[in-house]
Amino acid sequence: MNELSQKNLKKKITLLLFHLVYFSSNNVSDLCVSQEFLRGRPKEIPHNEKLLSLKFESLDYDNIENQLFLDEERRMSYMGFRCLEISRWVICALIGFLTGLIACFIDIVVEQVAKVKYNVIKENIETFTEAGGLSISLILWAVLNCSFVIVGAILVAFFEPIAAGSGIPQIKCYLNGVKIPRVVRLKTLVVKVCGVICSVVGGLAVGKEGPMIHSGGVVAAGVSQGRSTSLKRDFKIFEYFRRDTEKRDFVSAGAAAGVSAAFGAPVGGVLFSLEEGASFWNQMLTWRIFFASMISTFTLNFVLSVYHKKPGELSNPGLINFGRFESDVNTSITCFTLFGRVQAELLLCLMSAVLFCRYVHRPCLQVMEATLVAAVTAAVSFTMIYFSNDCQPLAPDNTEVYQLQLFCADGEYNSMATAFFNTPEKSVTSLFHDQPGTYNPLTLGLFTLTYFFLACWTYGLAVSAGVFIPSLLIGAAWGRLCGILLASIFSSSSTWADPGKYALIGAAAQLGGIVRMTLSLTVILVEATGNVTYGLPIMLVLMTSKIVGDYFQEGLYDIHIKLQSVPFLHWEAPATSHWLTAREVMSSPVTCLNKIEKVGTIVDILSNTSTNHNGFPVVVQVMEGDVPAKLCGLILRSQLIVLLKHKVFVELARSRLTQRKLLLKDFRDAYPRFPPIQSIHVSQDERECMMDLTEFMNPTPYTVPQETSLPRVFKLFRALGLRHLVVVDDENRVVGLVSRKDLARYHLGKHGLEELHLAQT
Amino acid sequence: MNELSQKNLKKKITLLLFHLVYFSSNNVSDLCVSQEFLRGRPKEIPHNEKLLSLKFESLDYDNIENQLFLDEERRMSYMGFRCLEISRWVICALIGFLTGLIACFIDIVVEQVAKVKYNVIKENIETFTEAGGLSISLILWAVLNCSFVIVGAILVAFFEPIAAGSGIPQIKCYLNGVKIPRVVRLKTLVVKVCGVICSVVGGLAVGKEGPMIHSGGVVAAGVSQGRSTSLKRDFKIFEYFRRDTEKRDFVSAGAAAGVSAAFGAPVGGVLFSLEEGASFWNQMLTWRIFFASMISTFTLNFVLSVYHKKPGELSNPGLINFGRFESDVNTSITCFTLFGRVQAELLLCLMSAVLFCRYVHRPCLQVMEATLVAAVTAAVSFTMIYFSNDCQPLAPDNTEVYQLQLFCADGEYNSMATAFFNTPEKSVTSLFHDQPGTYNPLTLGLFTLTYFFLACWTYGLAVSAGVFIPSLLIGAAWGRLCGILLASIFSSSSTWADPGKYALIGAAAQLGGIVRMTLSLTVILVEATGNVTYGLPIMLVLMTSKIVGDYFQEGLYDIHIKLQSVPFLHWEAPATSHWLTAREVMSSPVTCLNKIEKVGTIVDILSNTSTNHNGFPVVVQVMEGDVPAKLCGLILRSQLIVLLKHKVFVELARSRLTQRKLLLKDFRDAYPRFPPIQSIHVSQDERECMMDLTEFMNPTPYTVPQETSLPRVFKLFRALGLRHLVVVDDENRVVGLVSRKDLARYHLGKHGLEELHLAQT
Known part of the structure; x- marks a missing residue:
């Protein structure tokens, strides 16, 4: 081994x-x-973007409007709907509150533990600088870092591998309608929170902001269901929301609350949710999301202000705060001069994106790799600091950063150490705000280079960690470097004076090039900066980095999603796909069920692992030959399983008059972890019984004719968040079924329209 | 008379x-x-919210994917689609640029003319204060105001009545999918721009921001079509975009560019477009909208900076600028204390909303009314200033405002005059930023009261004017008043010191209560304020004013839309409408056409003014009896008219082999003003010919079964922006047709679900 x-x-x-x-x-x-x-x-995981995995199921965003559902809705009074609406608002408030608390918890723990760690090392270094045994300090640093990272990596690798990384691609997939297994479970949340604390304290080139978005999503999924399947507790509340449609809405609110807590950007959070996730924009939903974001920022702000012993001082929101920027910058000049630079920046982003490809999958190897990275990070940092001779005079008030004197004269500190010997958030702020001349160009250049490779190597490790902060840090260092160089070239003009502003623009360009968001990222950065004057240059830089970047490669999250072979639906069908029609796209033949079907047939169909279908058109009567039958409804695997479990057979209903009628509640109780068909025992006698599906099927599934073009099918599918779309002929007979995978298969490649292969893995 | x-x-x-x-x-x-x-x-206009007018047609947001369209799309290469995409970006840049220029034009003209006007009056007043004949000054003021307003009102009332008001409700309807006649024509734009200059210079209680949104929309509609029907110029470019789907997208970009120019809020503009208009959120579209908004702000900024002789100084964007706010405010306390006040504010908003109901419709009366309002405004302002004895010492640097000395001692000025004797934009800034003590409470109270009634009376006059600035002004005055009162109560604490901040919060509350936007308005206000620290209190106030306000009444724009009886589709079907199905909702029987139909029949159907249908299902064969026939397509009135005009008859095609085949271009050339059926001459011989619709009909219209519930129909309709939805039975035979009016009929009233009546007017 x-x-x-x-x-x-x-x-x-x-x-x-x-x-x-x-x-x-x-x-x-x-x-x-x-x-x-x-x-x-x-191969363990199909790391291949030319494949489309079949192991991912879709979520059911389309309401199943069967008899039971309609009966319930019709029974409900106007007041009932008002109460539901109010509980939605309450849930959003709870989501925001809890997300804010989690952010506080992470922030406070990281700050405290990091303080202890850095102080121990600092003392040690100071002791050994004079005594002359700095290798012991290096070992101490590396051991401390490794021990934290080992804990984090073990948690992630052995307990919940899905908690690795930032979780943003997973949330993006979830909101797109793909069911990523275990992504919104309580266990994932716990591992994520502990993991991110360990990896940040362990000194890796990672941030704690990305994981907040995932955490928010998990909180939302948990709170909105009013129960925890992991803890086996059911609070018997919010039962109405136990379906994918409602849950998705709450998860998008949770993601927004996460962004809002991480960056102190409530509007940015809403835009993130909408830009990355939701396809159907609903005003009320947006307001609820906005409400959750506000509560989240507010909670975080308030708790942190109490923690910092300035209760009520709410002007520093978010986990990362860029500090206050002066607004007397001549922004127009700044932004135009940066246009050229963005391109160079972007090439780097590309490299990062490409190198972010991982291939170690065994848990113990993953832990070892993480440990190695932690040790190397510590060693590299130490070496850089050791060989740096960039000494700067100590600022009297700057007590927040850990300043290392090392070989500098008294009253001076090592400038390289400010960048490396610190949590990344503080390094970013320091790069933005320190006086001109605090860093010399060589220091910045070396720092950018080493940190860039460290960040590349770190990305994709089996630890919970975000990519926002490393990107910001690299960009800020680059930007500051450019600022200094420009200042030395155009030394006559005073507008080039402050390299901190270049650091900000550089950070924006780098981050924009990696995540490729424009609208939401602009707002997030403006909100984090706290100064709208920077809006225009940030926008221009992000737009440029998006355009330049897209020319080379997709954004990081999209690459991640492609590598996982997730059947992700983009916003529109590929442009040149008009020559494809539903007839070519659909899966055919379709396994149909009769309205009144034999139990044995259903069990056999469900047990058939080779097809593993999830939706079955219900037809009036399957003919003997190959003649298709008239469509009259659609039923899902999960519904059939609940029906089988409760043995809702026609014969039983007739014989036992007292038998309880199956209610919507039974489906909700089984949601979302429906048992597999293998766990349901059906005796030989029961196999001969009949099942009446009329009441449970969706009697009005959406249909399209065979001649419908792919873009039209795609639009219908995407706009309504469908899972199955039945293709019918001109007499309403079932001829095929379009599912997410059938649509996600087609994409624009270098040689026009390409078709991905489907793989069972 | x-x-x-x-x-x-x-x-x-x-x-x-x-x-x-x-x-x-x-x-x-x-x-x-x-x-x-x-x-x-x-009755001339159905001013009744219990009716639904039938005179408004819907837009066709659903692509008509007929043979011609598909052929064109299939012929187009990938490069062709790239070029289209690039031209979309170019158009958006043009839209932003032109909208920015228009905003500059309005701003500069208003500023120059207002300067002349106020200086003339000021000199006159100064002359007569000593001489003692101030009634002459009053008459001069009133006559100047009236003459401007008369010009504006004549333009609007006689030339283009649709240019009255802010145009936001009209744009909202357009984006919702309702075709408001003449709303996006060049003539409307010209009248709007001239009208708004006249009404602002004429001293009415109006703003120039609202009309910018409408102007942006018109610019977008014009530019994207590459021709002007009014000017009879066709530039033969952008022909691909000559359909409702594409035009809508550009109009939403135009509206965003308008907001962006008006408030210097590019992100706010995008959110406005999305919150008020678009239902289907498309990432690429959003980025284009964002791009248009950025260009618009940038253009405005740059031109104005050149005009103000500070080229490159881009820190004061937008037509209205709130000035720079200090950020050392203890915002938490501010916002909480304002909660209670918001309610009072809101009651006022209600009043304004209710009083905004107009009933003078004859053009000459409208002009007279506008003149009267202008005269009364001048008289009231003058009286208020005359009787005010609030004298304040002159600030040395405040040269931008026109300060009247009147009866004050030398070196002092009349404080009431700062509020009244000024363009509203400057009054707002003055209320936000003037030192504590500049206004005494009595002045503010009187100002609020009078301005409130003036604004109420002015709203809905036949002049182009917005409601944003009056609302902000009233709110700012109220807010400042409250700030002063609070400061006098809690005189010990220093946090109550600055009434300008209360003015800002008050303005936000008042505006939020009137227009009822939350997300976009928050961003707009934050961007206009230029300080993110105010984000949280503004959000809280807007959210509260929205919740409190909705309890009493809808927002102003919604009231406006209801009064016009526009079939406006809200975001979701009414909550308690699950008991309605497509069968109850649909119009039936439907006028169907055969695939190959007699020309005479088509002409008769189109000429039938009593039905005036716009979409006709095409069926395989109409049976003799009442048996419905199988659906095979859908064709629009506009298409039939083009076919009739070009005489695309089967017989002609057979006899003349050289006949030109009808192309998509012919439909595009006729768009959007298709001739009425009466203008097309069909001879008796031609009536006996046949027409083959196969190539032109949409062969794959969306259909629903009869049992589909109303919310499900609604969702499909809204998400895809449909105009007609065919209801079929289980054998795919046409049984009904659902159109926009059938869905907009149902709304939640006091007694549950209510059905509006349809009226031909």
Whole structure:
């Protein structure tokens, strides 16, 4: 095992260097495939963007308007709907509140533990600087870092692998309508929170902002259901919301609350949710999301102000705060001069994106890799600080940062240490706000370079960590460097004076190039900056970085999603897909059920692992031959399973008059973890019984004729968040079924429209 | 005529007073009905919210994917689509640029003319203060104001009545999918721009921000079509965009650019478009809208900076600028203390909303009314200034405002005059920023009261004017008053010191209560304030004013739309409408056409004014009896008219082999003003010909079964922006047709679900 991992690591490093040098073909899939090939291990996760995985199921965003549902809705009075509406608002308030609290918890714990850690190391370094045994300090630093990271990595790798990374791609997929297993569970949340604390304290090149978005989503999914399946507690509240449609809305509110807590940007949070997730824009929903975001920022603000012993001082929202920027900058000049630079920035982003491709999948290897990264990070940081001779005079008031004197004269500190020997958030703020001359160009250049490679290597480790802060940090360092250089070239003009502003613009460009959001990121950055005057340059830079970046490669999250082979539906069908019609796209033949069907047939169909369908058109009568039958409804696997579990058979209903009628509640209780068909025992006698599906099927599924073009099918599917779309002929007979995978298969490649292959993994 | 108008005015004033005193039943329709009744005139416009007008047609947001369209799309290469995408971006840039220029034009003209006007009056007043003949100054003031307003009112009333008001409700309807006649024409734009200059210079209690949104929309509609029907110029470009789907997208970009220019709020503009208009959120579209908004702000900024002789100084964007706010306010306390006040504020908003109900419709009367209002405004302002004894010492640097000395001592000025003797924008800024003590409470109270009634009376006059600035002004005065009162109560604490901040919060509350936007208005106000720290209190106030306000009455724009009986589709179907199905909602029987139909039949159907249908399901074969036939397509009135005009008859095609095939271009050339059926001559021989609709009909219209519930139909209709939805039975035979009016009919009233009546007017 040990040998294998060593071999792996060696190969990995070779590859890394190889691809850095021969960076001509920046194609993720090629890189991944070659890695797979070199390693010679069997594929565990289909790391291939040319495939579309079949293991991901869709969520049911379309309400199943069957008899039971309609009866319930019709029974409900206007007051009932008002109460529901009020409980939605209450839930949003709770989501915001809890998300804010979690953010506080992470922030306070990280700050306290990091303080202890850095103080211990600082004392140690100060002791050994004079005594002359700094290697002991290095070892202490590395050991401390590694121990934190090991804990975090073990938690993630062994307990909940889905908690790795920032969780933003997963939330994005969820909001798009893909059911990523275990993504909104309580366990994931706990592991995520502990993991992110460990990895930030462990000194990795990561941030704690990204995971907040995932945490918010989990909180939302938990609160809105009024129960926890993990804890086996059901509070018997909010039962109405136990379906995918409602849950999705709350998860988008949770994600917004997460952004809002992380950056102190409530409007940015709403826009994030809408830009990344929701396709159907509903005014009321937006307001609820906005409400959740506001509550979240407010809670965080309030608790932190109490913690910092200034209760009521709410002017510093968010986990990361860019500090106050002076607004007397001549922004127009700043932004135009940066246009050229953005391109260089973007090439770097590309590299980061490409290198973010991981291939270690065994838990213990993952833990070892994380530990190694932590140790290397500490070693590199230490080396950089050790060999740096950029000494700066101590500012008297700057007590928040840990300033290392090291070999500098008394009353001076090591400038490189400000960047490395700090939590990344504080380094960012320091790069934005420190006086001109605080960093010399060499320090910044070296820092950018090393941190860039560290961030690349760190991304995708089995730890909970975000990519926002490292991107901001790299961008800020780059930006400041450019600012200093420009200032030295145009030394006559005073507008070039403050390199902190270049740092801000550089950070925006870097982050924009990596995540490729424009509207929401603009608002987030403006809200974090606290000064609207910077809006225009930030916008211009983000728009440019988006346009330039898209020319080369997709954004990081999209690459991540593609690597996972998730059937993700984009906003529109590929432009040149008009020549495809529903007839070509649909899956056919379709497994149909009769309105009154034999139990045995249903069990056999559900147990058939080779097809594993989830939606079944219900037809009036299946003919003997190949003649299709008239559509009269649609029923889901999950519904059939509940029906089988409760043995809702026609014969039983006739014989036992007292039998309880199946209610919507029974479906809700089973939601969302419906048992597999194997766990339901159906005796041989029961197999001969009949089941009447009339009451439970959706009698009005959406249909399209066979001649409908793919863009039209796509629009219907995307706008309504469908899971199944029945294709019928001109006599309303079922001829096919379109599902998410059928649509996600088509994408625009280099040679026009390409079709992805479907894989069972 | 004169007598009649006098009588009318008398009655009107009586009514106004009556309703102010007996304000118990704040029901717009009651008020309007009673007015109708008192006046005893025949109804000209159905001012009744219990009716739904049939005169408004819907827009076709659903692409008609007929043979021609699909052929064109399939012929187009990937590069072709890229070019289209690029031209979309170019159009958005143009929209932003032109909207910005228009905003500059309005701003500069208003500023210059107002400067001349106020200086003339000021000199006159200064002359006569000593000489003692101030009534001459009053007359001069009134005459100057009236002459401007008369010009504006004549333009609006006689040339383009649709240009009256802010145009926001009209744009809202357009984006919702209702075709408001003449709303996006060039003539409307010209009248709007001239009208708004006249009314602002004429000293009415109006703003120039609202009309910018409408102007942006018109610019967008014009630019995107690459031609002007009014000017009879066709530039032969952008022909692909000549359909409702594309035009709508551009109009939403235009509206956003308008907001962006008006308030210097690009993000707010995007959110306005999305919150008020678009139902289907498309990422690419949003980015284009954002781009247009950015260009618009940037253009405005740049041109104004050149005009103000500070080129490149881009820190004061927008037509209205709130000035720079200090950020050291303890915002938490401010916002909480304002909660209680918001309610009072809101009651006032209600009043304004209710009184905004107009009933003078003859052009000459409208002009006279506008003149009267202008004269009264001048007289009231003058009286207020005359009787005010609030003298304040002159600030040395405040040269921008026109300060009247009047009866004050030398080195002092009349404080009431700062509020009244000024363009409203400057009054707002002055209320926000002037030192504590600049206004005494009595001045503010009187100002609020008079300006409130003036604004109420002015709203709905036949002039182009917005309601944003009057609302802000009233709110700011109220807010400042409260700030002063609070400061005098809690004189010990220093946090109550600055009444300017209360003015800001008051302005936000008042505006929020009137227009009832939350997300977009928050962003607009934050962007106009230029300080994110105020975000949280503004949000809280807007949310509260929205919740409190909705309890009493809808927002102003919604009331406006209801009064016009526009079939406006809200975001969701009424909550308690699940018991309605498509069968009850649909119009039936439907006029169907055969695939190959006799020309005479088509002409007769189209000429039938009693039905006036716009969409016709095409069926395989109409049976003899009442048996419905199988659906095979849908064709629009506009398409049939083009076909008739070009005489695309089967017989002709057979006889003349060289006949030109009808192209998509022919439909695009006729768009959007299709000729009426009466203008097309069809001879008796031609009536016997046949027409083959196969190639032109949409072969895949969306359908629903009869049992579909109303919310489900609504969702499909709204999400896809449909115009016609065919209801079919289980054998795909046409049984009915759902159109916008069928869905807009149902709304939640006091007694549950109510059905509006349809009226031909």
